[in-house]
Amino acid sequence: xxxxxxxxxxxxxxxxxxxxxxxxxxxxxxxxxxxxxxxxxxxxxxxxxxxxxxxxxxxxxxxxxxxxxxxxxxxxxxxxxxxxxxxxxxxxxxxxxxxxxxxxxxxxxxxxxxxxxxxxxxxxxxxxxxxxxxxxxxxxxxxxxxxxxxxxxxxxxxxxxxxxxxxxxxxxxxxxxxxxxxxxxxxxxxxxxxxxxxxxxxxxxxxxxxxxxxxxxxxxxxxxxxxxxxxxxxxxxxxxxxxxxxxxxxxxxxxxxxxxxxxxxxxxxxxxxxxxxxxxxxxxxxxxxxxxxxxxxxxxxxxxxxxxxxxxxxxxxxxxxxxxxxxxxxxxxxxxxxxxxxxxxxxxxxxxxxxxxxxxxxxxxxxxxxxxxxxxxxxxxxxxxxxxxxxxxxxxxxxxxxxxxxxxxxxxxxxxxxxxxxxxxxxxxxxxxxxxxxxxxxxxxxxxxxxxxxxxxxxxxxxxxxxxxxxxxxxxxxxxxxxxxxxx
Amino acid sequence: xxxxxxxxxxxxxxxxxxxxxxxxxxxxxxxxxxxxxxxxxxxxxxxxxxxxxxxxxxxxxxxxxxxxxxxxxxxxxxxxxxxxxxxxxxxxxxxxxxxxxx
Numbered sequence: 001x002x003x004x005x006x007x008x009x010x011x012x013x014x015x016x017x018x019x020x021x022x023x024x025x026x027x028x029x030x031x032x033x034x035x036x037x038x039x040x041x042x043x044x045x046x047x048x049x050x051x052x053x054x055x056x057x058x059x060x061x062x063x064x065x066x067x068x069x070x071x072x073x074x075x076x077x078x079x080x081x082x083x084x085x086x087x088x089x090x091x092x093x094x095x096x097x098x099x100x101x102x103x104x105x106x107x108x109x110x111x112x113x114x115x116x117x118x119x120x121x122x123x124x125x126x127x128x129x130x131x132x133x134x135x136x137x138x139x140x141x142x143x144x145x146x147x148x149x150x151x152x153x154x155x156x157x158x159x160x161x162x163x164x165x166x167x168x169x170x171x172x173x174x175x176x177x178x179x180x181x182x183x184x185x186x187x188x189x190x191x192x193x194x195x196x197x198x199x200x201x202x203x204x205x206x207x208x209x210x211x212x213x214x215x216x217x218x219x220x221x222x223x224x225x226x227x228x229x230x231x232x233x234x235x236x237x238x239x240x241x242x243x244x245x246x247x248x249x250x251x252x253x254x255x256x257x258x259x260x261x262x263x264x265x266x267x268x269x270x271x272x273x274x275x276x277x278x279x280x281x282x283x284x285x286x287x288x289x290x291x292x293x294x295x296x297x298x299x300x301x302x303x304x305x306x307x308x309x310x311x312x313x314x315x316x317x318x319x320x321x322x323x324x325x326x327x328x329x330x331x332x333x334x335x336x337x338x339x340x341x342x343x344x345x346x347x348x349x350x351x352x353x354x355x356x357x358x359x360x361x362x363x364x365x366x367x368x369x370x371x372x373x374x375x376x377x378x379x380x381x382x383x384x385x386x387x388x389x390x391x392x393x394x395x396x397x398x399x400x401x402x403x404x405x406x407x408x409x410x411x412x413x414x415x416x417x418x419x420x421x422x423x424x425x426x427x428x429x430x431x432x433x434x435x436x437x438x439x440x441x442x443x444x445x446x447x448x449x450x451x452x453x454x455x456x457x458x459x460x461x462x463x464x465x466x467x468x469x470x471x472x473x474x475x476x477x478x479x480x481x482x483x484x485x486x487x488x
Numbered sequence: 489x490x491x492x493x494x495x496x497x498x499x500x501x502x503x504x505x506x507x508x509x510x511x512x513x514x515x516x517x518x519x520x521x522x523x524x525x526x527x528x529x530x531x532x533x534x535x536x537x538x539x540x541x542x543x544x545x546x547x548x549x550x551x552x553x554x555x556x557x558x559x560x561x562x563x564x565x566x567x568x569x570x571x572x573x574x575x576x577x578x579x580x581x582x583x584x585x586x587x588x589x590x
Contacts, residue, residue, distance in 0.1 A: 097568065098568070100561055100564035100565060100567075100568070101561075192545070193544030193545045194544060194545045194547065206544075207542060207543055207544040208544060233552065236547075236550040236552075237543075237544060237545070237547060237550075239545060239547065300533070303529065303530060303533055306526060306527040306528075306529045306530050307530065309523070309526075309527055310527050310530075317504065321505075324505070325570070326569070326577060326579060327565075327568065327569055327577060328568035328569060328570075329568075331570040331571075335580065336580075337580055337581075338579060338580055338581075338582055339505075341579065341580070342505040343505050343506060343507045344507065346504075346505055346506055347506050347507040347508075350506075355504075355506055356516075356519060356520075356523075358504050358506065359497075359500055359501070359504055359506070359516070359520060360520070360523055360524075360527075362500050362503050362504045363496070363500045363520070363524075364527075366499075366500065366503060372531075373527065375540055376530050376531075376533075376535065377527075377530060378540030378541055378542055379535040379538045379539070379540045379541075380530055380533050380535060381540070381541040382535075382538050382539060382540060382541040383533070383535070383538060385541060417519065417523070418522050418523060418526055421523075421526070431544075432541075434543075434544040434545045458545065
């Protein structure tokens, strides 16, 4: 039975109607992975034996018919710790690292009855936009195998698009859920900062990181966010909000909704003309559905990328100090003293992009440069936050492309880090402001998926899901499937 | 536009507890120069009277009850250390015999 493109809801219905079993679903997906994963490279670790064991147990006990996620499979980005299962953050630094605890989101998924099939490939320590910075292997885009899946949640996106799993967890610090979601034609949500616990997320930039769901449909995405969101005592940046049901009134529609479109920003950025055309068609679709389109200006948005790179790198330079060859992870065997352990372990264990960002961060925070770099960037961050607050006084949400271009060729930008940084123009400001945003498929350019990004005010994920759902139900993009073309 | 001096790079490398070969250092200086020039776009932004934002959301000094909670994970945590003895992680002497700073 071809289960690989079923949604979470469809699988649940099949289980309730006894058309299939949890074990059959898990086996079916592993078969698909056996068949196609070599072409993609989405997984760093597969959990087959334990997953089948768990599946058998759930079948014995019976699924919970009132819980859609009961017994369903998922996979987890490899910067989220999973007890007794390897967690590497795609780095040599954590090559043999096995965590002694589960991240809160992993615990939440287990409590919801979900079964993890394995850990997903990514850019090392979440630093990158193409998955090419993985220390282990390249990940390929199932729509065109010669192209990147995006990053840093490249494996998370590719695995869902390829039909290996109906849902995955990704993380997003500057666009790392939304951009790969766009490149793979799937749905990716970066929740409001503080909505989802970061306990057990290997930290990159603590004031920007968020974990979020990646799925093929909007409703599936809301279902997973239901499971992973909520206040957590173990994360003091987790917001003490009430538990919400993000699927509530999801079919509300968009009549009378005010959607802000910053067209001046589109023109001033390096946005690809073909992508602009697809976005404009999507805007027209929203007008057809009853939304009111309002021209807005995000004055400081183009300063988002330099602001982000200073702040994120500075926070990362501090967070990555813990990788010192002492407590866990890679330790160099070349040392005469303690300092050698730090320097050699880090220099040998960390990849070039990670080191580059540590250097930029350390530089920005150092005496003589702190005011002009780190503090200046933090003040521009305030202006970027104000841009959005002013926009939300006029509109309900903001619409932009998720990326400047469709997925590019593997090797196309990796030699030029700066070029890759500029790709993040539309996504980074959202992390700086701590607001939620979702990317949904909205069309194609040269048979490559394009994503549109909807941006909401703090804690307005429900509005985002309603708006995304309306577009999805009025179009057919979410039903298109990749053909695994363009391989060697 | 700030020119990145070799000394500045060397000091940053030391602070970062990293090491680069001479050839890598040459490359690094070029890369850092490009990146620093890029982020210097912020020089033209007027931030007079604007306070910095460091947090993702407006939550500050979140406290919990001052109650000790037992954690019995020592064995598991020690397993992750490259070298250990009993409950301790084993490292070279902090007081150097061979020079270099600890």
